[in-house]
Amino acid sequence: MNDLASLRDKIDAIDTELVRLLNERAEVAKEIGTIKNREGLPIYSPEREDKVLRSLVQKSQGPLRPEAIRAIYCEIMSASLALEKDVAIACLGPAGSNSHQAAKSKFGSSVRYLFLSDVADVFREVRKDEADCGVVPIDDPDHGVANSTLDQLAESDLVVCAQIALQTENSDSNVAAARFFVIGKNTNPPSGNDCTMLLLRIEDKPGALVSALEPFKTLNINLSHFASRHAAKGSNDVFFFVEAAGHTRDLQMVDLFRELSKRCRAVKVLGSFPKAASSEV
Template sequence: MSGRRAAFQGERGAFTEEALISYFGDSVEVVPLRTLEEVFSAVESGAADYGVVPAENSLAGSVGETYDLLLSHDLRVHGEVVLRVEHHLLSVEGASLDRIREVWSHPQAIDQCRRFLASLGAEVAPMSNTALAAKRLAERRDPSIGVIASRRAAAIYGLSVLASNLEDDESNYTRFFVLSRESRPPTGDDKTSIIFSTRHEPGSLYRCLEPFASRGINLTKIESRPIRSRPWEYNFYLDMEGHGLDPAISAALEELSRRATFVKILGSYPRWR
């Protein structure tokens, strides 16, 4: 991946950057951006070769903004990364756990560490990004403030780890999509993601799913998202095992296109191991 650029939303040390490094290794050039919209636009324009964006968390569910952007941008899902999320309490050198009076972090990280925070008894202040919280603390150098962030953020911003594995549930994983302008050939162990919408009438969703069931295609996810400007109507996001060029999936997608009112193939990509 030498010479390639991969964009992500947030500051250096964010969990998305950790997923990016896990996927590409250290040879890729990392491009931090402010928003998910900027990540999609950077890949679409060619300013970045790839983008890495959060898709869903095993505890908190899907990232709605990512799925909405997949609908509105002409990109392909090039790969996926599944990251075990480990939260740590960080502070400046010389700080101690009993001196922490305030904790900064992203609202989702705060929610995932409720038991620890209750035992700590500190005030909690939400921030837009776990790594941004670490960066701000590194600038402020206040030993009464802690941040919940990754161990990678501690190394980047010169902070100390005061407590580890703070999450209430050990089954805390986040799935990320790797975005590209290019499609992937089959590998033999792939997944395919699509979006479709149905007619607003009885049995329409059943008719759209039947082509997959009749061909023995395993669906690994189905989720609805509201269609903007059409109240109480929905797009359906679907993941399945296999590649879009596999004969059974290709035939099912062709049949779906005749039964649905809209179909968009987001991409076929190797399953994360």
């Protein structure tokens, strides 16, 4: 037998074993799904997926690149999600839009996608349980921050449960990352690698913002993103959206919230979720 044929025989044997193992893994995921459905637990667990991916990337000795491991596992997890439940993800349409691509890079090709025409509709479908989660833009290199998403987050009781970075070519053909949030009804347990999106409502007066940000410095909590919006018409308040390192259940967050509540008109937690992988942003 020539080299090519014998190497292909080797691949055939490995594939047979891989498919057997994948089905074995899928059986376990189905059992997990039965427990979740029985106990009313969320089917999608972003913190678990993040832990699985980080651990596999760390253990892998190559030659597969980390991005390849992530892409393969995105589809494996997509297939297990679909076995656990008929999972639907709402995003901005049409099929093939940036939002759809971002959603597929997180949820893979085994789940169902619902295409909506604006961000408010995505939030509505998730609130009505027509979709398990929604994917909405948060910022992109060409258009900046998505104010419609900030406005919905300010009003809604839905939370940010994951983020997605999508590499896009911008108008100058530079590759840059557009960021999307996954929104849902459930707060995530810690993954050990989280950040937290907060909404601070602050009076529009000199020094108010500096005072609100001081506790982040004192408690040594890093801020990675920052955006502002005027609060409702007729009010003299400003909304500041900040993304801080850590999870709301971290001890130092308790201190942070105590300090923030003294310095802000209102503080709302928009969600704790796994940080983007370093290869993503």
